[in-house]
Amino acid sequence: MSPLPVLDWLQNTGWATSLKESTLVFPLVEGSHLLALSFSVGMVMVLDLRLLRLCLRNKPAAVVMRELMPWSLMGFAVMLGTGFALFAAQAVSAWSNPFFRVKMILLVLSGLNALYYQLRYYPRMAEWDRDGTPAGVRAIAVLSLIFWIGVIACGRTMAYEL
Amino acid sequence: MLQHWIDRFVQWCYYSKDYAFVRDTKYGVPILQSLHLTGITLLLGTVLILNLRLLNFGFRSVTLSELSGQLWKWTKVGLALTVIAGIMIFLPDPTRYAHSGPFRLKMILLCLTLTFQFTIFRRTVRSGGTGSRVRNIAIALTSLTLWFGVGWSARAIAFFQ
Numbered sequence: 001m002s003p004l005p006v007l008d009w010l011q012n013t014g015w016a017t018s019l020k021e022s023t024l025v026f027p028l029v030e031g032s033h034l035l036a037l038s039f040s041v042g043m044v045m046v047l048d049l050r051l052l053r054l055c056l057r058n059k060p061a062a063v064v065m066r067e068l069m070p071w072s073l074m075g076f077a078v079m080l081g082t083g084f085a086l087f088a089a090q091a092v093s094a095w096s097n098p099f100f101r102v103k104m105i106l107l108v109l110s111g112l113n114a115l116y117y118q119l120r121y122y123p124r125m126a127e128w129d130r131d132g133t134p135a136g137v138r139a140i141a142v143l144s145l146i147f148w149i150g151v152i153a154c155g156r157t158m159a160y161e162l
Numbered sequence: 163m164l165q166h167w168i169d170r171f172v173q174w175c176y177y178s179k180d181y182a183f184v185r186d187t188k189y190g191v192p193i194l195q196s197l198h199l200t201g202i203t204l205l206l207g208t209v210l211i212l213n214l215r216l217l218n219f220g221f222r223s224v225t226l227s228e229l230s231g232q233l234w235k236w237t238k239v240g241l242a243l244t245v246i247a248g249i250m251i252f253l254p255d256p257t258r259y260a261h262s263g264p265f266r267l268k269m270i271l272l273c274l275t276l277t278f279q280f281t282i283f284r285r286t287v288r289s290g291g292t293g294s295r296v297r298n299i300a301i302a303l304t305s306l307t308l309w310f311g312v313g314w315s316a317r318a319i320a321f322f323q
Contacts, residue, residue, distance in 0.1 A: 023321070031317035034199070035206075035310060042207020046236070055232045059224055067221045071214065152203065153196035160192050 007091035020089040033082035039075025041148045043068040051133055051141040061133075062125040093162050103154035110147040113140055168260050175256040191251060198247040202313070205240030208233040209279075209309060212287050216302035218295075230287035264318035271315055275308040 010016060019026055049055045050064045087094050094100045117140045121128070128134050133141075215221040215229055252259050259265045283305050291298045 027317060027321040031314055034317065035313045037199070037203045038206030038210055042203045042210060045204050046207055046211065046233070049236060055236060056224070056229075057232075058228075063223055067223075068211075071210070071220070149196075149200050152200050153193070156196045156199050157189070157192040 003095065004092065007095050010088050011091040013088070016085075016088040016091070019085060026089065029082050029085050032078060033086060036075045036078040036082065037152065039071050040079050041072075041075075041152065043072035043075065044144060044148060047072075048141040048144050051137055053133060060126065061129045065125070090162050094158070097158045097161055099154040099158035099161065103151055103158065106147050106150045106154065110144065110151065113143050113147060116140065172256040172260045175253050194247045194251045198244055198251065201240045201243030201245075201247060203240070205237055205244055206309060206313075208237040208240065209305065212283075213302040213306050216287070216291055216298045216305075218298075225290055226287050227290040230284075259319070262319050262323060264315050264322055268312055268315040268319065271308060271312045275305075275312055278304065278308055 011020070019029065046055065047065055047068050050057075050059075050061055056064050117137070121134070121137050121140070128137070211221065211233060212226070212230055215224070215226050221229060283301060286293065286298070286301050
């Protein structure tokens with residue numbers, strides 16, 4: 001079943017059309033989407049660097065994570081809201097854009113990566129953090145950085161082709 | 163007068179070296195823009211953490227001077243990536259940017275922001291923000307306003323003349 005009829009309906013809803021045509025609201029939504037990166041992905045990058053012991057080595061990883069995550073999640077809430085609005089404004093062309101598709105795949109991979117960390121390593125952070133980061137955690141941190149930089153690159157590049 | 167020097171600079175960009183490969187390669191500009199944005203994410207992420215600490219919104223278990231010592235390197239990495247990619251975006255297409263109002267505003271704000279960041283802000287966080295609470299809040303709000311001012315004027319380049 002093709003999603004195109006649904007996407008076509010979505011981008012022709014009143015609010016999506018007025019968003020697309022607005023010379024002020026569209027830039028504000030897109031600007032918020034980009035600048036919220038500093039909260040969402042910015043905080044995740046610092047956490048990844050801590051897991052790789054490249055900063056804040058003297059502070060327990062669990063403490064660093066507890067401090068960073070609320071801000072990051074707030075950022076992600078903004079990203080999701082503004083991202084959906086931007087998608088709705090150009091749903092059909094975004095859907096057929098290869099960079100959009102790769103971005104979505106990378107987002108899913110990023111989520112699975114974080115979920116695996118949450119299940120496998122998060123409950124015993126205090127324990128393993130004392131004796132050095134396990135190889136699995138290092139791999140997760142590196143993958144997280146790669147996936148998120150990929151998401152940024154695909155998101156930025158798709159804007160050139162819409 | 164200023165216009166004259168801007169025009170001279172634009173001409174210099176054109177004649178000093180051929181950067182056309184950036185413009186002519188299909189993904190030259192998108193790749194540089196992606197690196198620019200990745201740098202900004204890291205740069206602003208670390209700056210945000212220090213500002214949130216200055217505002218007393220968290221990270222209380224780490225002293226401000228330790229936090230700034232640990233994050234400074236990554237602020238510089240983010241800034242270097244942003245500036246290098248930014249210059250490489252500018253050079254092949256100087257007229258597009260040099261004559262844009264929002265771009266000029268961005269450059270003025272950027273100069274103010276970096277001056278503030280490397281002087282008052284840096285001194286305050288390194289010494290642990292021991293001044294008065296009002297002073298810390300004022301410094302954090304100035305820093306946030308300046309950095310996000312640069313960000314918003316940058317976004318405006320794409321939409322307004």
